[in-house]
Amino acid sequence: MHELSIATxxxxxxxxxxRAHEPGRLDTVRLAVGERSAVxxxxxxxxxxxxxxxxxxxxxxxxIEWRPAHQVCAGCGEIPERxxxxxxxxCPRCGHALHIEGGDELDILHFTFTPLxxxxxxxx
Amino acid sequence: xxxxxxxxxxxxxxxAAAAELRRRFAAQGTLVVNLISSPGSGKTTLLEATVRxxxxxxxxxxxEGDIATERDAERLRRLGIPAHQILTxxxxxxxxxxxxDALAARDFGALDILFIENVGNLICPTSYDLGEDFKAVLLxxxxxxxxxxxxxxxxxxxxxxxxxxxxxxxxxxFRLDEAREQVAALNPECRLLVLSxxxxxxxxxxxxxxxxxxxxxxxxxxx
Numbered sequence: 255m256h257e258l259s260i261a262t263x264x265x266x267x268x269x270x271x272x273r274a275h276e277p278g279r280l281d282t283v284r285l286a287v288g289e290r291s292a293v294x295x296x297x298x299x300x301x302x303x304x305x306x307x308x309x310x311x312x313x314x315x316x317x318i319e320w321r322p323a324h325q326v327c328a329g330c331g332e333i334p335e336r337x338x339x340x341x342x343x344x345c346p347r348c349g350h351a352l353h354i355e356g357g358d359e360l361d362i363l364h365f366t367f368t369p370l371x372x373x374x375x376x377x378x
Numbered sequence: 379x380x381x382x383x384x385x386x387x388x389x390x391x392x393x394a395a396a397a398e399l400r401r402r403f404a405a406q407g408t409l410v411v412n413l414i415s416s417p418g419s420g421k422t423t424l425l426e427a428t429v430r431x432x433x434x435x436x437x438x439x440x441x442e443g444d445i446a447t448e449r450d451a452e453r454l455r456r457l458g459i460p461a462h463q464i465l466t467x468x469x470x471x472x473x474x475x476x477x478x479d480a481l482a483a484r485d486f487g488a489l490d491i492l493f494i495e496n497v498g499n500l501i502c503p504t505s506y507d508l509g510e511d512f513k514a515v516l517l518x519x520x521x522x523x524x525x526x527x528x529x530x531x532x533x534x535x536x537x538x539x540x541x542x543x544x545x546x547x548x549x550x551x552f553r554l555d556e557a558r559e560q561v562a563a564l565n566p567e568c569r570l571l572v573l574s575x576x577x578x579x580x581x582x583x584x585x586x587x588x589x590x591x592x593x594x595x596x597x598x599x600x601x
Contacts, residue, residue, distance in 0.1 A: 256470050256502035263388050271382055281379055285388070292531035294506040317568050323530075341527050343563040354534050360505065362384040370379060
């Protein structure tokens, strides 16, 4: 369960970037999470709630773009069909060995925020 | 609502610390191996056997990651090598900053090989680069042969898969061919070793892998 560490890291990065702009409150943070990132999206969203709860960005949403890994055939260059979480042993078309590409993303893509200046707010 | 593009790795700070470690290890000519496995698959026992086999010829050191107790580092210090225990206090993985701090806390001297024994866990340590030359994942025959497909993140990244406790193969239902096939499907380049630290079976191949990796690193640095 390292999702709490990951969520904390995401939050701190976004907060530092936001501070460079203007006073504001985070609305959404968008991540790319790969199938081979060893990170579980549901746990990460739960960890995000825990990290932001009670703070200035309470209620902000973590949006996750899931990036599957691809098993690529060295022989025919095809990417065989495969359900998430299942793995092919050999290319179903030509029987060649497969190699894996992608799916290791764990990136912050962007965030959105609402500026606090000029807005009626109850925040301290 | 205002949008800000970030386009940054979540673990960018860890990656920067790992890159700094990698530069340092390259300058020192130290091979670094990150050992990852579930708890109880024999990481420390493999290291003990490795020290017995290689310490007469090579300068070895170890950084041990555990949630609690100094036990693993003590086991290795008893064999005469410098070993530092990182206590993560609940965290399920080591990160590069902890390794940097461990190197500052203990004088390892000049090392040929530094082993970093990660916290027993097949998932979380996968995400954290520690500046190592390669990851080796251990899979003991008592755990079952289906682990590579269940934990593809680590098995698709490790340069070596080490099947441990091979002396128990006659007593368990572990299907070696199945494990081999799953590792090959995820990671055709991965070296697969079958060994027993207790009987010594297969240890020579593991030691040879380490020596070759060290030689390759040193000759690449000399070029």
